Each structure stands twice: as C-alpha cells, then as structure tokens.
Amino acid sequence: MFGEKRVWPIVIASALKRRRTWKYPGFKQGSTDPVVGVSWNDAKAFCEWLTKLERDSGTLPENIHFRLPSDEEWSVAVGLNSEPGNTPEEKNSQIRVLPWGTKWAPPTRAGNYAGEESRIGKEPEDWAVIKGYHDGYPRTSPVESFAANKNGLHDMAGNVLHWCGDWYNSDNKYRVLRGASWFTSCHGDLLASYRANSVPDYSTNYIGFRCVMAQESSR
Secondary structure, three states, X not given: OOOOOOOHHHHHHHHOOOOOOOOOOOOOOOOOOOOOOOOHHHHHXXXXXXXXXXXXXXXXXXXXXXXXXXXXXXXXXXXXXOOOOOOHHHHOOOOOOEOOEOOOXXXXXXXXXXXXXXXXXXXXXXXXXXXXXXXXXXXXXXXXXXXOOOOOOOOOOOOOEEEEEEEOOOOOOOEEEEOXXXXXXXXXXXXXXXXXXXXXXXXXXXXXXXXXXXXXXXX
C-alpha cells in the first residue's frame, strides 16, 4: 500500500495477478539475485534467525546481532548525512538529490531501474519505463552488478526497495522502505531522500531488504 496516496502497488499487483512470494516472484532469479516477496515481518524474523544461527555456530559474539538498518543509518549509507525533519515522514523527499547527482535521467549503468527492457510483453499498456534508459535487466539483477556508491555499498538505489526498522510516523501503522527498484521509473521515487511506506505484513516482488551487524541492543 505504500501510503494513502500511492496507487502503483495496486497496479502491479493487478498486472502480475497475485501477490508474489520469495519462492515464486513471478520471474526467474539466480542464486545471487536479491530476495524479494518478503514482508517487514519476514525480514525481521530472518535477522533474528541469522543471529541465532551464527551465535550457535560460535562465529558471532553474544553482544553482536543482525537487524534491519534504521532509516537514519540508511540515509548515511546512501550519502545523506543530515536531513531536515524528525520522522521519516517529515524527511521524505526533502533533499532533492538523486543517487547519481541532480540531473535527470539516470546516466548509463546508474542502477537497475525500470529501463526500457523491463517491458517483456506481460505488462499492461501503461507500464511505465524510463525512456531511453537501459540497464540490461528486465527484473532483478545479481547483487553488485552495478558500481558501488562512495561508501562502497552496492544497490543502494535500484534492484529492490529495502525495509528499514523504523515506523514511518507516530501512528505506528506503516514501516519505512528506502531506495528504488527494478520497477521504479518516477523521478521523485528515485530521490535519495525518498521514503516509501507500507504495513509490516505487505510483500511484493520489488521489495527486499539488507541487514546490518550491530553491537547495540535490538531495536
């Protein structure tokens, strides 16, 4: 659902007929493609499972755990060290910078977005693409297929949206999603400061996650 005013998750859900899961995303994936079709609840549970697995094997100290990144951590990772506002909702799209700079459209090999190759013949006629842009991948791409950002991190924009640990605002109804995906074609949704949001049990085939290793207590 991604907030009250956004309708495109409904559009893609209709186009692809049913909600996709990580086992059946609706397209072929390789072993190095990012997981998709996972809810915030799924992602949190994975972090907890991985923490226990690594601790039980003796490779992870008891004071270290895996979790989803906070919204602030994600901002720093993408290169936004200071943003106006207090909540993710207040910070949403306030800094009008794209992952590659300020000019539209994406430069060659900027990331895996909705390039013209994303039209593979199964989409509705109004399926949106970035005209003139080609990244070579109609759906997800293997991780590290594109250059890292200045912090050495890959796919901070493009490929899949990332769940973050925070609530979107004080209503505590929606969780934060950051980045962009293979489905993203809109300038505003590609801003480094853009926040999507959805209920914790929502999943679809352009949403994934990354986890961080942390020493502080679980969030």
